[in-house]
Amino acid sequence: MKLYAAPLEGMTNDLWRPIHAALFGGADRYFTPFVSPNATYKFQTKELNELTHNEGLPVIPQILTNSADHFLWAAREMADMGYREINFNLGCPSGTVTAKRKGAGMLSYPDDLERLLTDIFDGLPAGMRLSVKTRVGKESTQEWGRLLAIYNQFPLSELIVHPRVQKEFYRGHAHRELMADTLAATWLPLCYNGDIFTPAAAVAVAREYPTLIALMMGRGLMADPALLRRIRGGDAATREELRQYHDALWEAYRARLGGDLNAIYRMRELWNYLSGSFEDTDKFLKSVRKAKTGSEYLAAVERLFAENELSDNPHPPEGK
């Protein structure tokens, strides 16, 4: 079973991917956070960065839109850049996205979704594969049967299912039990995504659903960058590896964002999850939230690495 790194806006970007791959062995596939093509027919700088710094890595770019025209423009650009597979985001739960009928917002309009996929497949560049990453409904899991029947009509290279509905955001538990009926009702290659935070959880899903082709991990991988290596039977992250991982990201963000403060914002986001690799991080997280200069921030990090135990069960903190 393949192991994928989920797209996480603001975290699993073009700076993070090579650092993660070099230190922790890499994912079978990395999915970019979404790019959002629009009527300007131009990618933003941030989007171009996502698309153009991926040499030597198995990266699948992700598109978020509800327009076949915008999708196909982006697909042609990506084909010219050498990509042979694209992922379509039909799962983003954010209110600003769904209000525009994008991401999981599209799931409330199955007829439009079917038309959109038809138009996209009609115009897809030759040789381009298309996978979908989806939630199982907008309001209720009752919507999933209809949505799956739509996906079944198209030659998707993979269907990546995060079995929550939009209105659940990331709360509660993924409805993993839906995978049994889903596997029975589709011929599409299926990837499962949701709440796999430990090697034991990955093994349990793989045992329960052996015909899945892949597992995708997001928050668990941010809490424990060695998660995929551990699932493959390798070692847990060492303190030195975590330090190298941190230092490489810090330097990369400082260089990209041109200053300590912006880099600190990014590192705060990272630590919301990566703190799960350490014990007793309340004090540390408070200091990181307070830090206004690079030296204040680095002093907090120094103390964490010098004083805190590594967790023997790294896990995203409660509520993340």
Ligand SMILES: Cc1cc2nc3c(=O)[nH]c(=O)nc-3n(C[C@H](O)[C@H](O)[C@H](O)COP(=O)(O)O)c2cc1C
């Ligand atoms: C901060 C954050 C940003 C995310 N950004 C994206 C995104 O750009 N595209 C996407 O398809 N999913 C995005 N997701 C959803 C994840 O890819 C994944 O589906 C979700 O976190 C469930 O998997 P997990 O339980 O392994 O984290 C995001 C999730 C979080 C928490």
